[in-house]
Structures are given as C-alpha cells and as structure tokens.
Amino acid sequence: MSVYKRKRKDGSSEETYSYDFVRQGVRYTGSTEETSLRAAERFVKDLKRRIRDAPRQRDFMTMEAACVRFWEEVGQYHAGAETTLTDLGRLRDRLGGSKDISQIDGRDVAKLVAKRRGDGVAPGTVNRGTTKLLRHLLSRARDVWQIDVQRIEWGRHLLKEPQERVRELSEAEEAALLAEIRDDLRPLISFAILTGCRRQECLDLEWRHIDWHNRAFRVTGKGDKSRTIPMTQTVRDLLWPLPRAHDRVFTYVVQRGRDAGQRKPVEKEGLKSHFARAVDRAEIIDLRFHDLRHTAATRLLRSCRDIKTVQRLLGHEDINTTTKYAHVTDNDLRNALESVGPAQSPRAFDQAANVIEDSRG
Incomplete structure (x- = not known):
C-alpha cells in the first residue's frame, strides 16, 4: 500500500499521510x-506522473565494466564460454575499455565488422563473435541494466553467410582417392575419414x-581445446603397424633432395599439395580435405541417429554447429516415406473410390 499513516512510538498514528513505493528500481x-x-x-498519483514524465537520468557504464558484467551474468554460462570470453576481450580492446556504451552507434559497429573481416575470418564468425555478441x-x-543505448539497425551490419556445405565422400570416391594417395600418406587419409579429425589434429x-x-x-583442436576419442578396432589396426620414427604418428619418406630416403613428419603444405593432386588424378569433383571430416x-549420424554423439566426435561446443549434418536423417526419413509412397498413388485412390461406389450401388 503506497499511502498510509505512520505509527508513533506510543502506538498512535500521525495526522498526515506518508507514501512509500518503487518505480524503475528506485524507492520513493x-x-x-x-x-x-x-x-x-x-498527491502520490501526481508524484508518480512526474516521475514517469521526468527526463530519465542516463547511467554511465564503460565497455570494460559492461564486458565484465556480461561475462559474470551471461557469458560464462554459454556453451562456448571460452570463445565468448575471447570475443568480449576483442570487442573491449577495439572499442576501448573506457568507451561509454551508451555512445556506441552504427558507425562503431561498421568499423568493428570491417576490422574483423580484415582479420580474414569467415562471415559467420564475424556475425557471431562481433555483431550478434555486441547486440546481445x-x-x-x-x-x-537500465542503460540508455543508441538505436542501431543491426540487420545492416550482418554479413551474408554462405549456405552450409556438407560434402560426403562416396564409397567409390573413397576407393578412387585412396588408390591415388602414396602409400606412406594413405594411413593419414584413412585416419581422417574414420575419425573425423581435422587436418591439423591429424598432423x-x-x-x-x-x-x-x-x-x-x-x-587438440581449435583454441587449443583437447578431446579424447574412443579408438575402434579398425583405427587401432591402422595405427599399430606404423613406424615409430618420430614423436608424431604420421610420417612420410622424403623422395628427393639431400634428405631423400629419410622419414619425417608430414607437414601441412606438403599434405595439401599431394591431396590436391590425388583428387585431380582420381577425377573427384569439389573435394577438400575438410570433407573427410564431413x-x-x-x-556416424546415419549409423547411430544421435546428433549428440556426432557432436562429441567432432568436438563442437555448440550443438547448433553440428545440426548441419541433420540432413542425413532427413534424407533417410524421406527415403523411408518414398518406399511407402506407391500405396498412396492416384491409382490406389481411384481403386478405393470404385470399391466405395460399388458398395453403395
């Protein structure tokens, strides 16, 4: 009750009325x-009206304080918390830790997006780690927090993202590819196909x-994040016979130069070149090394029908990253529905209609 008479120490009430209420987090x-x-x-009704209509006093909060508070209240609970922390730090550094967040406008956002694009990252990464995070x-x-902020047309700052690509290697393509891969590199390619590990994880x-x-x-994958993967018998049989010539598992024999005949660890650039040539010789269209992971x-998804299992294999922190593979189960469902389709053909309906007509006659 916002209007009342206060009690005196002797138990009697004061002659005048008092008020007590809360508006916008402030007690009056x-x-x-x-x-x-x-x-x-x-009196109280008029006071509330004046409070409502009074110019709102703008609170001040720096970008540094906003990032800390956002992290404590929201960011640390994200599925990809470490990524959120990194992205918040980047936003703070590029906007300036002392910048008043109420002064951040569309020009600041445009500069952030341009700077991030200049880092060479994909449009989706710019959208998630810069534009959408700052909007949030x-x-x-x-x-x-009841802070007055600028009106920003966020849609104008979101970059167009290419449609998610999932390229699956067919069994025939796999056989053709492996036939063109040199013997000492073939185990690495097979390992990638069997485990879904990224190229650098294999190396x-x-x-x-x-x-x-x-x-x-x-x-150890992106962001120096490690994960443990169960080893199937097929993978064990693949790895066990490999020569222990180096700390790294996958090695190759140098064929030319002064180091010819020596066994050395497979390096990224050499693998990229050999893989590209093998794909060309196998006459496989539109295949990248990352497609082995796909x-x-x-x-796996087609076998187990469990997207969470695939998420664990690939090491995705966010299940939404894994859902691009859901088309596999969609296709399986579509094929299953197609298999019962003929029973619902127009001819079947015509036959049913004739039976009904005959029964009526």
Missing part, C-alpha cells in the same frame, strides 16, 4: 503533508597421445 518515500486520504492519494550485450544493458597426433590399453586417443560425421 516521504510525507504527503496531507491529512485527507483522498488528497494524499492525489547492448540489449542486456538496455533491458536489464599433431603423437604416440604419447594414444592410450592403447584403454583404446582411446587425444587430439564424411565421418555423416556416416
């Missing part, structure tokens, strides 16, 4: 100086990362 209390209840209520932060500042795999007893191996994921 005092005396109306009115002895009439109706007059006191009019400023929206929270406005709606939760960095060391013998010490393999737990033969528990049949598992550990790889192949492993789609085959």
